[in-house]
Amino acid sequence: MTPRKIIIDTDPGQDDAAAIMLALASPELEVLGVTAVAGNVPLALTARNAGIVTEICGRSDIAVYAGADRPLARKLVTAEHVHGKTGLDGIDLFEPARPLETVHAVDFIIETLRREPAGTVTLCPLGPLTNIATVIERAPDVVERIKEIVLMGGGYFEGGNITPSAEFNIYVDPEAAKIVFGTGVAITMMPLDVTHKVLTTRVRVERLRANGNRPSVAMADMLEFFERFDEEKYGTDGGPLHDPTVIAWLIDPGIFSGRSCNVEIETGSDLTLGATVVDWWKVTGRTENAFVVRDVDADRFFDLFIERVGRL
Structure with missing residues (x-):
């Protein structure tokens, strides 16, 4: 089976790091490059962090490109x-041995899409969707x-995690999200409604650590820090592991379920800025523009994640 070609656009973030690890450990995927965007932390850190994660995985062959340092x-x-x-x-943390590429992330994505056969590259x-909207x-x-x-972005039944109605990635650059959802490109959306069902419970983190390899131990250490915020906020055993759901979907979509919907992005309201308005019940008559995932088999997800990271 020919691996699916992907470009990972990211703002690491511990859960971004988990997604990168899962992708690099999976023969079903060919990572053409990693592009960084400002988001969880400023661009200088997200770009460095992407290089750190690829090096921890023993994959310094993966090029990292710095992109947008602010929203549109x-x-x-x-x-x-x-x-x-x-x-x-x-x-x-440490300085990655491989320096950042001198090509801007947006230029890399454009050049790659023009070079590779049409319809073969998944973003x-x-x-935040700033790099993609700029492309x-x-x-x-x-x-x-x-x-x-x-x-990974948005939420509907679950609400928001940065405001009552908005998920962080969409909230940071709602104008970019509006552009992306308006392209007509096939979109699969992993909202909070599904990511909040994949919790880094103590048992799961201990299983990951027990792999014993460098990426597994590093990820377990990161998750023990990362989950403390959500455990206090939500009162759960562990926190949501958002971003690897994107990669798991590409490897085994049968882990998930959802439906095609219309999704609109709120850009005008101070109260609901960045909200993803999902027509789940199809009451508006608007054209479907995204497959919105809502449910997941969390045990199968973590079985996949732990096993794959243990290969690195």
Whole structure:
């Protein structure tokens, strides 16, 4: 089976790191490159963190490209209160041996989409959609060449995690999200409604640590830091592991379920800025533009995640 070609667009973030690890451990996927965007922490840190994670995985062959350092039209909002000052608090960090590429992330994505056969590259945004929206605006000719966009972002029944109605990735750059959801490209959306069902319980983190390899131990250390915020906030055993759901969907979509819906992005209201308005019950008559995932077999997800990271 030919591996699916993907570009991971990310703002690491411990859960972003988990997604990168899962992708690099999975023969079903070919990671063409990792592009960084400002989000959980500023761009200088997200770009460095992406390089750190690939090096921890023993994959310094994976190039990292720095992209947008701010949203399209707004001041950057970050999430150090969740991820720590570095974005990857919980482990000892270092300067990656491989330097960042000199090509801008947006240019890399455009050039890759033009070079690879049409319909063969999937974009996997794990943070704010600034890089992806900039690609669409700068090079509209590549839009029809994208196989699919599988993203982590938004929420509906679950509400928001940065405001009562908005999920962080969409809230940071709602204008970018509006552009992406309006392209007509096939989109799969992993909202809080599904990611809040994959909890890093103590038993699951201990299983991961028991793998004993460097990536598993590093990820277990990161998760023990990362989950403390959500455990206090939600009163759960462990916190949601958001971003790896994107990668797990590409490997085994049978773990998940959902339905095609219309999704609109709120950009005008101070009260609900960044809300993803999901027409789950199809009451508006608007055209479906995304497959919205709502449920997951959490045990199967963690079986996959733990086993794969143990291969690295």
